[in-house]
Amino acid sequence: MTDHEKSEDLALDRLRAADPAVGSGVDLTRLRAVVDARIAAEAGGDGLAPVTDLTHAPSRRSRWLRVAAAAAGAVVIGAAGFGLGKVTPGNDGGRDQGGAAVSTVPQGEAADSAAGSTAALDESRMSYPGSWSHTVFRAVGLPSDAGTATTWAFDATGAFTAERVAEVAAALGIEGEPALVDGSWQVGTTDGTGAYLLVYPDGQAGMNFYDPAADPWNCQVGDSGKDAVECPRSDLGTAPGDDEARQLTRGLLGELGLDPDAFEYEVSKDEGAGWISVAANQVLDGNRTGTAWWASFTGAGLQSLSGSLATLVELGDYPVVGAEEAVSRITDPRFGTLNAYSILAAENVRDTAVAESGVAEGTAIAPVPSTDPPVPPAAGAAVPWPVEDVAITSAELGVAQYTTPDGAALLVPAWVLSADDGRSWTVLALAADVLDMAP
């Protein structure tokens, strides 16, 4: 923590003190029971229960199967997989017959299934690679021909050198020799007395520049920091306007050796606080790569700048699959979807809710909770197992960021597959023969 951040610390400390979880407890035993019941309920459904040899060693049965068998109304289903093998009603039959016992689906899960697409959609975005349940995808009117597309890598090695860091520091007007501190390059001091530059050893050679003299919130708090409730904002004059800020940003990128025309600029500002920010979004062949530079200005000049110093290197023209095959990759366990989603995009969530509530006329949105328990299906009736059918009607070939296991950052060709309601899924487009799938 640097001294110049003390003014922010006051607000942060108060925020910490307002933590609603202070003093809260949790009944771990009950929580564990809820978790166990849900895992057991899923165990028979998609075969993800721990593999256990039930015919020969009942004592080694997984705890979830024990939980499930003990639940009232257990239905026994053949161990070969859901829906296959013998179905025998009730009690303890399963233990001796080597079947996987499945308890009735808890209410929470039933509501999820009723909402169908929403549960399946978000789950696929939760981890990388995503995988899907309760959903089938069809390609409708998509081109099937394969082709080639360029794959890129971010080369951080050329940027993470003393020479390059010194160049950047000079362009930003910081004095001093670059030094390696905790694995990152640093020019200037981080104690609030002057501007500094940091360059990180990550796959994109990220850099961060900060100048406290241009920060209206950089007040020096006295020794008795706790007494200083007021941190008056210094008046640094008027921040540059939109166009000027854009021009300044273009100029900065040029001085760093980048091509200002390779970016799309977006301005955001806070007139009251006297600062203006410009996001320079990197563009490649007309598509945004997801990488951006951020520059913030106040009346006193450049307050902060961050971005990637790594240069893009072409790995070559690689074969890619056609859009039709890409659709089948969404549910292929080797691929799934590339995560183009982040919790930071929570505002997107509301938009898709509007789209989906409009589209899903036949699908019930999660029912209004009532106080009566749900009515079970009639004996012999089919078990509701809604499967959503998504028609992919448009496909666009672009690039997506992908980080390899050892941290190298790549831009890989990716298909963005969309349905008519605007939902989209991003899938790796590279053909299998250029992938090293060794685990």
Next chain:
Amino acid sequence: MAEHDEGWFDQLFRAHATAVHRYFVRRAPSEAEDLAAEVLTLAWRRRDDVPDGAELPWLYRSAGYVLANHRRKKSALLLEQLPETPDDADPADAAVTDDVVRRTLAGLSERDREILLLHAWEGMTGEELAAVLGITRSGADAALSRARSRLAHAWAEA
């Protein structure tokens, strides 16, 4: 990678279930147990994806998705009943009893709020924060630094 079996899950639960529950106590207090259970169930279902040595950031990241999905279902419900879009108030505001802090949080964008709460309440910084947010370390540092400075502004205005 050692097998992520039941023993692994037992350890994960013992080490992190409370933290996951607290995440939801802070943001969706009345459904905290239910949502925490969903995340832990997900950790079992996706056990092969949970990185060794970085389990907690993975859990918080999943918790973020579970929370967003939960809120979306709630707002979809509201859309059924009310034609206007739901207001932007963060449900977490209800959990915070400090009025000044609540007003301060209301003055921030949703993304700034989430970064600051992960930092102030879950104690995430650096690599861990980057892992939770799904961005690079430098991106996380920059985003946190911007959020902190906007917090200071909103604090003065509150």
